[in-house]
Amino acid sequence: MGLMQNHSSQEEDLLAAAAMMSNHSLPAVILNIGETFVPGLGLANRIASSYFQIDLTYHIVVAFGALAIFTGVSYVLSMAWDWLSPYIVATAEIRYDDEIWNFVMFWITKQKFSSKTTSFVAGVRTSSAYVWTGEDNDDNMEPENEEPEEAENAIKNWDKMKAINFTPASGRHIFWYNGRPFSLARYRSERQTLWSVSDSETIYISTLGRNTEPIKKLLHEAQMLYHERDGGKTVIYRGGRQAGASAEDLEWIRCLSRPPRPMSTVVLDQVQKDTIVNDMKEYLRSYTRKWYSNRGLPYRRGYLFHGPPGTGKTSLCFALAGLLNLRIYVVSLNSKSVTEDSLAKLFSNLPWRCIILLEDIDSAGITAKRIEVKEEEEESKEKTEAKEDVKAPSVDTGGANSTNPRGITLSAFLNIIDGVASSEGRILVMTTNHIEKLDPAILRPGRVDVTIRFQFANHEMTKGIFQAIYRNAEGEAEKVNDKDAKENHHKNHEANGHTHKSISKGEKDELFTPLLPPARSKYRQHNKSEEEIETLATKFADQMPLSEFTPAEIQGFLLRHKHDPQAAVDGVVKFVETLRAEKEVQKKGIA
Numbered sequence: 001m002g003l004m005q006n007h008s009s010q011e012e013d014l015l016a017a018a019a020m021m022s023n024h025s026l027p028a029v030i031l032n033i034g035e036t037f038v039p040g041l042g043l044a045n046r047i048a049s050s051y052f053q054i055d056l057t058y059h060i061v062v063a064f065g066a067l068a069i070f071t072g073v074s075y076v077l078s079m080a081w082d083w084l085s086p087y088i089v090a091t092a093e094i095r096y097d098d099e100i101w102n103f104v105m106f107w108i109t110k111q112k113f114s115s116k117t118t119s120f121v122a123g124v125r126t127s128s129a130y131v132w133t134g135e136d137n138d139d140n141m142e143p144e145n146e147e148p149e150e151a152e153n154a155i156k157n158w159d160k161m162k163a164i165n166f167t168p169a170s171g172r173h174i175f176w177y178n179g180r181p182f183s184l185a186r187y188r189s190e191r192q193t194l195w196s197v198s199d200s201e202t203i204y205i206s207t208l209g210r211n212t213e214p215i216k217k218l219l220h221e222a223q224m225l226y227h228e229r230d231g232g233k234t235v236i237y238r239g240g241r242q243a244g245a246s247a248e249d250l251e252w253i254r255c256l257s258r259p260p261r262p263m264s265t266v267v268l269d270q271v272q273k274d275t276i277v278n279d280m281k282e283y284l285r286s287y288t289r290k291w292y293s294n295r296g297l298p299y300r301r302g303y304l305f306h307g308p309p310g311t312g313k314t315s316l317c318f319a320l321a322g323l324l325n326l327r328i329y330v331v332s333l334n335s336k337s338v339t340e341d342s343l344a345k346l347f348s349n350l351p352w353r354c355i356i357l358l359e360d361i362d363s364a365g366i367t368a369k370r371i372e373v374k375e376e377e378e379e380s381k382e383k384t385e386a387k388e389d390v391k392a393p394s395v396d397t398g399g400a401n402s403t404n405p406r407g408i409t410l411s412a413f414l415n416i417i418d419g420v421a422s423s424e425g426r427i428l429v430m431t432t433n434h435i436e437k438l439d440p441a442i443l444r445p446g447r448v449d450v451t452i453r454f455q456f457a458n459h460e461m462t463k464g465i466f467q468a469i470y471r472n473a474e475g476e477a478e479k480v481n482d483k484d485a486k487e488n489h490h491k492n493h494e495a496n497g498h499t500h501k502s503i504s505k506g507e508k509d510e511l512f513t514p515l516l517p518p519a520r521s522k523y524r525q526h527n528k529s530e531e532e533i534e535t536l537a538t539k540f541a542d543q544m545p546l547s548e549f550t551p552a553e554i555q556g557f558l559l560r561h562k563h564d565p566q567a568a569v570d571g572v573v574k575f576v577e578t579l580r581a582e583k584e585v586q587k588k589g590i591a
């Protein structure tokens, strides 16, 4: 009996083992794994096999197999591609922190394939955060001759008016250019610096074949297109910090492009104007360069513009850049981030032929004449020691009125402006409000070849500024024929308390109240002829004191009456009184 019982339990064990074996057969194992990822798969398999006689495990095996083969083949292909691609395709890498990134992105937005791609990035700017180009597309968005209501809406909707650009999303995109297939690959990444983490991106442009010319041609076209967008505009770069860079790691950052300022709008003694224009033109001629090189002279030219603030130094520089079609690179030496190293770096990265505008060269250490430097250093040392006793903050050794605490020493400044790193072919324009503070070493020929003095407005200049403001420029309506506009012009005039004979007393604010826009903006200009404007300009200048106010102050007043020259003439006495009073208050405040 005992033996019989033993036998039957062995059989049960064998049956159980067989059942286990069958449960762990390959399809069952797959089904178990599948069940882990897709709950209910076992049940679905049972239903499928009992109702439709379909074995799902078989299909799952096939699907897994196909996936494995596909992944394997892709991996092998990608390895093979990485290995082979240098032999069969040419590739250019475009980095986010280089200006070429902006050229390429701008070019991409203009290509048909960008608008056709179904996966794209939409944005209002195509420029890199590192190489900022400004939102100068806005220029094109301003509608001409808009009605006042439209103009107001346009201002309210300014953000909405920015053009939206479409560029292909991250990944690889194929396009055709000049009959050749190209691939554009965009990869986003993170850019880590010591201080921050920010977004970055790299673009790869490839084409079939080892010839790199087609890609170079594409990149040149992108660059041309990007610059053509500026047309005849004056492009301004500023020494600035890239996102994520240290405070003193300065780069040239394109900040804006704008229509060239006509030379006629800068009011300056004609002889001085002609001198500088002719001098710069002469310098830029190709034979001048040869002339310099034949004599072993560094091919550079320096100009110094000095005078009180608001007398036109920067304006003349911009007008010259427009006239000579040069780019302007601006650095203010009063900026805190401008140090000897950062200035040297900026100078070494100047392009061939440009204007470099160094503002406020009377700043910080530069003003300290060589003999004075020692004295100042000693004095500041004494002060520091004295202050340390009462635990006061340390003394600014950069100079009393400096906003740049570190400053740049005179010798470093001189080394930078005529050192080896400073590129030839450039025009250096330095501006200062205090020429008397400058060391003669800065002013010596070779560093400063032409000096222009800017002054407070005299009679002739005041007249010139008036005429420049009320001159009807090209594209502006010269005559007002519209009845509504004329009527509104008079209504506006009266609404602001003006009569053509005199201005009402005690209404100081009226001077600063802008006129309401006339009914039809396309007739927003005044209705005066050139002769009338000239007569009004003389009347205006007759009532202005000589050499007391800057052109900027006069211009500021005229802009408050930009559509009404008569109102400007009527209000000039009041303006002079008010400005004198304000200056008096300012003086007392300073004292």
Ligand SMILES: Nc1ncnc2c1ncn2[C@@H]1O[C@H](COP(=O)(O)OP(=O)(O)OP(=O)(O)O)[C@@H](O)[C@H]1O
Binding pocket: 265, 266, 267, 268, 307, 308, 309, 310, 311, 312, 313, 314, 315, 316, 432, 433, 454, 465, 551, 552, 553, 555
């Ligand atoms: N001589 C001038 N002719 C025409 N406009 C002028 C003149 N001087 C000043 N302005 C006007 O005044 C404003 C300030 O001028 P600008 O910036 O050229 O002065 P600046 O001498 O460079 O001043 P700062 O020394 O403060 O830099 C500008 O809008 C400009 O149009």
